[in-house]
Amino acid sequence: MDNIQRAKEIKFQSIDELTRKRHRYLVDGDICYHWRTYISKGDFKVYDTNNVIENFKKELPAQGAPLHYKNKAIKQLAKEFFEIISKNEQRIEYIKNSTFIPIPPSAKKGEKKYDDRLLRLLYTVSDLLKLPLDIREVISNRVSVPPSHKSEKRLSQDDLLSNYMINEDLCNKLHKRIIIFDDVITAGSHYKAMQKTLLQHPNFSSKKIIGFFIARAVNPNYNTTL
Amino acid sequence: MENVDFIDAVSPFRELAAYEALWDKKDTTVKKISDLFSQYFYESNADNYKKIFTIFKNNDFNFSSLVDEKVIGCYKEKLKPFIFKYNFNISMFFEPEFPCALLDSFLPIYLLYYMGNFALLNKKAISVVGTRMPTEEGVRRTEKLVRKLCEDEYVIVSGLARGIDTAAHKTAIATNGSTIAVIGTPINKCYPPENTKLQQEIAKEHLLISQVPFLKYESQDFRKNRFFFPERNKIMSSISEATIIVEAGETSGSLIQARDALKKGKKVFILNSCFENKAITWPERLNNLGAIRVREYEEIKQELNKNNG
Numbered sequence: 001m002d003n004i005q006r007a008k009e010i011k012f013q014s015i016d017e018l019t020r021k022r023h024r025y026l027v028d029g030d031i032c033y034h035w036r037t038y039i040s041k042g043d044f045k046v047y048d049t050n051n052v053i054e055n056f057k058k059e060l061p062a063q064g065a066p067l068h069y070k071n072k073a074i075k076q077l078a079k080e081f082f083e084i085i086s087k088n089e090q091r092i093e094y095i096k097n098s099t100f101i102p103i104p105p106s107a108k109k110g111e112k113k114y115d116d117r118l119l120r121l122l123y124t125v126s127d128l129l130k131l132p133l134d135i136r137e138v139i140s141n142r143v144s145v146p147p148s149h150k151s152e153k154r155l156s157q158d159d160l161l162s163n164y165m166i167n168e169d170l171c172n173k174l175h176k177r178i179i180i181f182d183d184v185i186t187a188g189s190h191y192k193a194m195q196k197t198l199l200q201h202p203n204f205s206s207k208k209i210i211g212f213f214i215a216r217a218v219n220p221n222y223n224t225t226l
Numbered sequence: 227m228e229n230v231d232f233i234d235a236v237s238p239f240r241e242l243a244a245y246e247a248l249w250d251k252k253d254t255t256v257k258k259i260s261d262l263f264s265q266y267f268y269e270s271n272a273d274n275y276k277k278i279f280t281i282f283k284n285n286d287f288n289f290s291s292l293v294d295e296k297v298i299g300c301y302k303e304k305l306k307p308f309i310f311k312y313n314f315n316i317s318m319f320f321e322p323e324f325p326c327a328l329l330d331s332f333l334p335i336y337l338l339y340y341m342g343n344f345a346l347l348n349k350k351a352i353s354v355v356g357t358r359m360p361t362e363e364g365v366r367r368t369e370k371l372v373r374k375l376c377e378d379e380y381v382i383v384s385g386l387a388r389g390i391d392t393a394a395h396k397t398a399i400a401t402n403g404s405t406i407a408v409i410g411t412p413i414n415k416c417y418p419p420e421n422t423k424l425q426q427e428i429a430k431e432h433l434l435i436s437q438v439p440f441l442k443y444e445s446q447d448f449r450k451n452r453f454f455f456p457e458r459n460k461i462m463s464s465i466s467e468a469t470i471i472v473e474a475g476e477t478s479g480s481l482i483q484a485r486d487a488l489k490k491g492k493k494v495f496i497l498n499s500c501f502e503n504k505a506i507t508w509p510e511r512l513n514n515l516g517a518i519r520v521r522e523y524e525e526i527k528q529e530l531n532k533n534n535g
Contacts, residue, residue, distance in 0.1 A: 004329045007267045007319050007336075011286055012235035017302075018309050018316070019238055033235050037323050039345050047345035049323055087286075094233050218315055220343035221430055 010035050010080050015185070015216060022218060025157070025188035031208075032191070035084060036215035038184050049215055052076060056183060056214070059147070060115045074117055077214055078124035085129065092129070099175040100135045100212075101198070103182040103190050104164070106147040108140065118181055136170045139197060148190070160193035171203040178209045186217040236288055239309070242316055243301035244289040245337050249439040250301075256333065256437070256457045262292070263319070263336045267329075286320070289337070301441070308440050314341050314413045327464045332489065335461060339413040339436045341429035346404055351381040352530075353466040353487075355459070355480035356390030356473045364473035367497060368393040371470065374523040376403030383408065383466045385458055385479070386425060388418050390472050395424060399432070406433045408462045410455035412440045437461060459483035468493035468530060471517075476506055488516050493529060495520045 015023065015032040026032065036049045044050030055073035058066050085091045100122055107113035119135065126133040142163050148154055155163075180194045191211045198204040249259060266287050290298060317324050319336040325347050328335040352375055354368060368390050372382055382398035384391040386407040398405035407428045409417075413436045416422045428434050438454045459482045463469055469487045471494070474480045484494045494517035500509040501519060513519055520526050 004267075004326055007329055007334075008322070008324070008326070009286070009320050010322060011320055012233060013321075014235045014237045016237045016239045017306075018242060021310075022313075033233065035322075037317075037321065037344070039343060042343060042345040043349070044345075046348040047323070048348070050345065088234075091233060218344075220345075220433075 010084055012084055013216075019216065023185055023188040023216065025192045030188075030191075030195075030211070032185060032188075032211035032213065032216075034185065034213040034216045035080060038215035038217045040186065040217045040219045042220065053183060053215060056117060056121075057115075057147070059113065061112050070117070074120050074124060078121045078128065081121070081125045081214075082128040085125070092131070094177075095129070095133065096131060097175050098134065098177040098179045100133060100179045100181050101138045101194070102135070103180065103194060104137065104140045106141065107144045111144060113144075118183065122181060134175055138167055138170045139164050139194060140167065141165075154187070154189065157189055157193055160189060161196060164193060164197045166197065166201055171201060174203060174207060176207060178204065178207045180209065180211045181213075182211070183214045184217050185211065185213045185215075234286070236286065236318075236320075238316060238318070239302060239305075240298055241289045241318060242309075242337075243298045243305055244293040246305060246439045246441045247293050247297050247301040248289065249442040250445065254442065255453070260333050260335065263289075264334055267334075288318075288320075304441055308414065312414045314339050315344070316340070317344065325465060328461065331460070331464050332486075333460055335437055335464075337437070339438075340434060341413060342431070342433040343404075344433065346381050346406055346433040347465060349381045349404065350379070351383045351406065351466045353383040353462045353469040353483065354390070354394040354472065355384055355462070355469065355483055356471055357475050357478050357480070358387050358389040358391075359475075360389045360393070360473050363499070364390060365393045367499065368472045369397045371472065371497075371523060372397040372403070373401050374527075376401040378527065379403075380467075381406055383462050385409065385455075385462060386416075386421055386428070387455075387479075388421075390474075390480075392421060392424065395428060399427065404432055406435065406465070408458045408465075409434065409436045410438065410458040411451075412436055412438045412443045414440065415443070435461070455479055456482045460486045463487040463490060463492060466492070468495060468526075470495045470497070470526065471500065471512075472497055473500060474506075474508065476508055481508055481512070484512050484517060485515070488512070493518060495526050495529070497521075 012033045012035055020026050038049050038053055039047060042050045044054045052073050055069040058070040062070060085095050102118035105115045122135045142165050180191055185191060195209050198209055317338045319329060354372055372394050375382060376398055382394050382403060382405045384394040386409050395405050395407060411417050416425045443451055456479050459479050463483050463486045469483055471480050471484055487494050496509050496517050496519055498519055498521045518529060
């Protein structure tokens with residue numbers, strides 16, 4: 001089992017020529033990283049990644065067991081992220097010189113369903129690293145939207161774009177690298193809408209904007225012509 | 227051009243190119259490839275381990291650690307037609323989703339090509355295998371057995387060959403069960419050709435996996451490529467809780483799988499009818515090695531439940 005543990009190690013993967021075409025909003029030049037692979041419509045009870053991510057996304061307000069599982073998932077995923085980052089000095093430097101901007105929660109602050117799981121994960125990573133990471137809620141939704149993993153019809157790029165707004169107060173003294181952070185990248189529509197929104201702002205226009213995700217989603221029923 | 231934002235992440239395309247390049251050397255075999263990577267994880271000799279440990283401490287060990295950058299670039303070009311044409315995925319040893327059973331083996335596998343639902347590998351699975359030229363009775367027995375296994379929610383693993391394998395996959399699909407096909411060709415090829423539709427259906431609705439590299443397979447002829455077929459049986463035994471042989475000749479690939487499964491401490495079931503065929507001797511031999519003679523599904527079920535008890 002020792003050998004397996006040596007071989008098995010959580011690592012960042014880039015979304016490259018091999019995998020990019022599965023995320024139809026992404027184009028050449030988009031720089032995105034993830035460390036797990038999520039199966040859309042997968043059987044999550046037996047598949048660890050789906051299981052952890054379903055728990056991570058558990059809808060709020062939650063109480064008792066659901067909340068316990070959610071908190072546990074946040075801790076576990078933060079620990080994984082931390083382990084990747086703390087592997088070498090270069091990675092720590094990289095993270096230190098980045099501004100993290102999470103995708104805004106679908107429900108707005110103050111609402112019952114407001115879920116700041118992405119922020120909580122990042123702050124946990126920051127605690128584990130004993131480093132104050134630069135984490136900012138630069139973008140928020142104008143109006144609450146149904147969570148995309150629950151809704152039947154996904155919001156279009158235009159819907160997303162017109163609903164995002166920038167908090168001007170948080171746009172100063174940015175690091176040279178901006179990391180958009182989300183749990184799962186599927187088509188990449190949220191990531192691209194965030195990127196576009198940020199690039200329209202003068203303070204961001206010269207920045208390098210990249211994406212970090214817990215997992216990329218693969219659709220098992222993808223066209224499989226031989 | 228400053229378009230690469232550097233964090234030392236793994237690029238799956240780069241790894242695939244390196245893996246295919248390592249395979250493309252002369253006289254490479256599944257065993258040689260496996261050993262090549264295993265030496266980095268298994269403490270086979272102390273010197274090597276020391277060397278490796280230094281690599282490990284600060285950086286990741288991947289396929290690309292073993293291949294020259296120029297060569298990787300060249301293999302990326304060679305692979306482009308495949309990656310644009312076929313919608314396959316790869317899973318690599320270090321990923322949290324990669325099955326531990328394939329690493330914890332006499333012949334560890336470090337990369338899989340797949341299409342379909344990878345989550346099926348996390349479910350309890352049984353291999354149903356046998357001859358390419360079954361009797362009518364053999365096909366009927368396969369169908370009956372697979373229906374019962376599906377009722378008990380086992381995923382049916384088989385090798386997509388003619389005969390028993392085909393019957394096993396088709397019955398699993400017809401019963402609304404799940405099935406995994408482990409093939410001895412690259413993921414874009416089908417053998418036998420008449421199973422192309424079946425392979426596509428498995429790739430879309432179930433799970434199709436292969437360890438066979440595209441370029442190596444293209445560059446050598448069938449005399450060498452046929453050695454991939456028995457190798458896939460070893461993957462099947464690793465990902466299955468047990469192996470059932472319905473009917474098989476003296477030289478069947480399913481016997482390789484049975485021996486491999488026994489070596490791994492897994493259960494092998496041989497249907498009683500095989501013992502009654504006086505033209506073959508393998509049932510007795512496997513029986514002596516620990517394979518279990520069974521008359522009906524209930525006996526298999528009891529033995530499997532012992533495993534979990």
